[in-house]
Amino acid sequence: MSDMIFKCDNLISFSQEILKKLGLNENDAKTVSKILIEADLRGISSHGIARLPIYAKRIEYGLINPKPAIKVLEENQTSALLDADNGMGHIASYQAMELCIKKAKISGTASVAVKNSNHFGINAYYTMMATKANLIGMAFTNTSPLMAPFGGRERLLGSNPLSIAIPAGNEPDVVIDMATSVAARGKLEVAERKGESIPKDWAIDEKGEATIDPRKGLAGALLPFGGPKGYGLAIFVDIVSGIITGSNFGPNCGSLFEDLDRPQNIGHFFLAINIENFIEIKEFKKKMDIMIQNIKTSKKAVGFQRIYMPGEIEYDKHIELLKNGIKLSENTIEQLNKLAQNLGVPNRLS
Structure with a gap:
């Protein structure tokens, strides 16, 4: 078997069947599957359907609750705190951003945090939920300790991703x-x-030396982007996702791959801004288009044929793969088909 291309709907259906066999209800399985395949469509295969085997392992080990009873612990007009009940992070995060959007539509700005959660896929899925509602969306999550602080070599911080999406x-x-x-x-x-191999500035090995070997980088530590700049942002994300929510933070966050004896207990933080509290949405979008066109039609630096806006490469990839299909590697197909066989799912990727 070699690499193969699959239609988006086929992968969503396959993922749903896997997740339902793992104990998720129909609606939750559909939500998680859509988020996973959206990652593949945007060219972020690391967070796509290839993640199913590790999710399955953690569910089978009792480290992820497949049937979470998500609760609102604290709530007022502009904010809320949800308990994910140790479910898949995608489920609580989807509900959190839905609530955040609803509150922002009424109050102008809203924030919703999630505790007692797990890996939630790609950040952009949730911020794009906000742009579809004509809002600015922000999403933050902490992760297991993967990154060294600026000047250090111990894994004390997560890669702590963030997303900001603005409608045009x-x-x-x-x-x-x-x-x-x-x-x-x-x-x-x-x-x-x-x-x-990997670029030399991505990671250090366990001795603190730069490496181009991804295995040594995974055993060592990631490096913050921009040195102290990425380091500072990582700390901020850890504070709003971990400390504020009452979740784990820093080196205490559970690893999706390595800590197979305890839940991750990480947190997420979502924010939505109602643009119409400041400017009419039609006028805002008109000005956004002008800004984007000014940037994209500006003079290119040597060696560049095109200037991309943030997210534009992923946008183009989404259109391409939605039409032509998503390519999965031979290794990924084998892992997914083995998982389906072990769970008694009749469908196979072929």
Whole structure:
């Protein structure tokens, strides 16, 4: 078997069947599957359907609750705190952003936090929920300790990603989705699966030396982007996701892959801003288009043929893969089909 291309709907259906066999209800399985395949469509395969085997392992080990009873612990007009009940992070996060959007539509700005949660997929999925409602969306999550502080070599901080999405008019929405490390751990995982090397500034090995070997980088620590700048942002994300929510933070956050004896207990933080509290949405989108066009038509630096807005590459990839299908590696297909066989799911990727 070699790499193969699959239609989006087929992968969503396959994922749903896997998740239902793992104990998720129909609605939750659909929500998680859509978020996973959206990652693949945007070219972020590290957070796509390839994550199903590790989710399955954690559910089977009793480390993720497949049937969470999500509760609102604290709530007022502009904020709320949800308890994810140790369920898949996608489920509580989807509900959190829905609530955040609803509150922002009424009150102008709203924030909703989630505690007692797990890995939630790509940040951008949730911020794009806000742009579809003509709001600015922000999302933050802490992760297991993957990154060294600026000047250090111990893994004390997560890659702690963040996303900010802003609606535009005729132009694609501006979608920032980034780890606070130079590269997300998922990119090292992809390089390891493909047997490829990594850039020298992505990670250090256990001795604190730069490495191009993804295996040594995964055993060592990721590096913050921009040195102290990414380091500072990572601390901020850990505070709003971990400390504020009452979740784990810093080195106490559970690892999705390595800590197979305890839940992750991480947190997420979502924020939505109602643009119409400041300016009419039609006027805002008109000005956004002007800004985007001014940037994209500006003079290019040597070696560049095109200037991209944040999220534009992923937007183009989404259109391409939605039409032509999503390519999965031979290794990923084998892992997913083995998982389906072990769970008694009749469908196979072929």
